[in-house]
Amino acid sequence: MTTFETISKLIAETKDMDITTIKPEMTFADLGLDSLDVAELVMNMEDELGVTIEISPALKTVQDVVALVDAQKK
Amino acid sequence: MITSVITEALGLRYPIFQGGMAWVSEAKLAAAVSNAGGLGIISAMNLNADYLREQIRLCRTLTDRPFGVNVMLMSPFVKDVAQVCAQEKPAVVTTGAGLPNAYMKEWLEAGIRVIPVVPSTAMAKLVERAGAFAVIAEGGESGGHVGDLSTMALVPQVADAVKIPVIAAGGIADGRGVAAAFMLGAVGVQCGTMFLCSQECAVHDNYKQRVLAAKDIDTVVTGKRLNHAVRSLRTPFTRKYLEKEFDPGTSGDELEALGVGALRKAAVDGNVEEGCFLAGQIAAMVHEIRPAETMIQDMFQTAEALLKGAPQWVK
Numbered sequence: 001m002t003t004f005e006t007i008s009k010l011i012a013e014t015k016d017m018d019i020t021t022i023k024p025e026m027t028f029a030d031l032g033l034d035s036l037d038v039a040e041l042v043m044n045m046e047d048e049l050g051v052t053i054e055i056s057p058a059l060k061t062v063q064d065v066v067a068l069v070d071a072q073k074k
Numbered sequence: 075m076i077t078s079v080i081t082e083a084l085g086l087r088y089p090i091f092q093g094g095m096a097w098v099s100e101a102k103l104a105a106a107v108s109n110a111g112g113l114g115i116i117s118a119m120n121l122n123a124d125y126l127r128e129q130i131r132l133c134r135t136l137t138d139r140p141f142g143v144n145v146m147l148m149s150p151f152v153k154d155v156a157q158v159c160a161q162e163k164p165a166v167v168t169t170g171a172g173l174p175n176a177y178m179k180e181w182l183e184a185g186i187r188v189i190p191v192v193p194s195t196a197m198a199k200l201v202e203r204a205g206a207f208a209v210i211a212e213g214g215e216s217g218g219h220v221g222d223l224s225t226m227a228l229v230p231q232v233a234d235a236v237k238i239p240v241i242a243a244g245g246i247a248d249g250r251g252v253a254a255a256f257m258l259g260a261v262g263v264q265c266g267t268m269f270l271c272s273q274e275c276a277v278h279d280n281y282k283q284r285v286l287a288a289k290d291i292d293t294v295v296t297g298k299r300l301n302h303a304v305r306s307l308r309t310p311f312t313r314k315y316l317e318k319e320f321d322p323g324t325s326g327d328e329l330e331a332l333g334v335g336a337l338r339k340a341a342v343d344g345n346v347e348e349g350c351f352l353a354g355q356i357a358a359m360v361h362e363i364r365p366a367e368t369m370i371q372d373m374f375q376t377a378e379a380l381l382k383g384a385p386q387w388v389k
Contacts, residue, residue, distance in 0.1 A: 035171075
């Protein structure tokens with residue numbers, strides 16, 4: 001499973017939404033994620049992927065998160 | 075005397091914060107609570123940086139005790155307001171309506187203790203990691219913006235999730251609530267609705283009278299459809315709003331527009347027809363307008379007696 005697929009799966013689970021509608025260029029706002037959802041998602045991603053995700057204004061889209069996770073995995 | 079890490083670290087006589095309530099928590103109220111030995115808090119609400127700076131400076135003329143500022147993270151002026159906090163250096167900054175992580179660094183560098191309001195364990199963990207001094211675990215019994223979890227369920231779970239101190243909020247208006255909060259793992263409480271009816275609170279008298287007249291089931295939650303759940307007193311405004319909220323023909327934008335300015339109409343104008351009177355489920359437990367100091371003293375006298383009496387249950 002690619003990082004994007006794993007993250008999409010976690011987003012879909014967090015928001016109870018259709019995984020096929022999630023695209024890399026979508027922002028948290030596009031996905032309807034509020035701060036509560038984002039916090040939940042970050043914790044779930046850290047547990048599942050074994051990485052640390054720091055919330056920052058630069059982290060806006062699904063692709064931003066994928067890049068952050070991939071950088072840590074290397 | 076009830077002491078905890080909160081009283082010791084912040085130099086308070088009582089481990090109580092006065093909630094940052096928009097259009098309600100002004101310098102005069104904050105100073106009264108701080109002078110009484112709690113932590114008064116000025117609400118930056120959605121006004122600009124000049125307003126906040128003026129309020130902080132006014133508060134300093136009214137008290138030499140520590141006080142805080144509540145930053146509403148969805149405010150259009152949040153960046154400027156965050157900067158004013160870093161410059162003016164109130165003892166504490168509390169935050170609401172989001173994750174404050176983007177501003178934490180500048181506040182921590184200014185020596186401010188950051189204490190975010192959190193509605194979940196995940197948010198508590200994230201702000202702990204970013205350097206929060208404590209968290210305020212606020213249950214859905216509270217007035218204003220609310221999360222889903224109740225104080226009873228949220229406080230112990232947050233206390234288990236983080237190592238930093240936990241302050242309980244939502245549904246606390248007397249010594250029984252304080253004693254219960256401590257039993258749940260909190261080391262302090264935050265109260266909003268109670269202080270709304272303090273003598274020093276400048277909110278319109280109609281607002282205070284509505285709170286005093288409230289019964290136990292008189293609050294409702296609106297705005298769930300917009301993901302902005304808000305608890306307030308049942309009024310002509312909430313009836314109209316709820317009708318529209320459940321009407322599929324009303325767009326989200328129309329609904330949003332309906333809420334704009336409603337709190338100001340309640341707090342400043344005392345407009346009982348069109349105002350939105352934010353209040354928590356304990357509104358019915360507030361029976362009279364009293365000085366903030368008397369409220370706090372009574373509350374902690376009762377809490378102390380209750381906590382001392384706890385061994386009676388253990389045989």
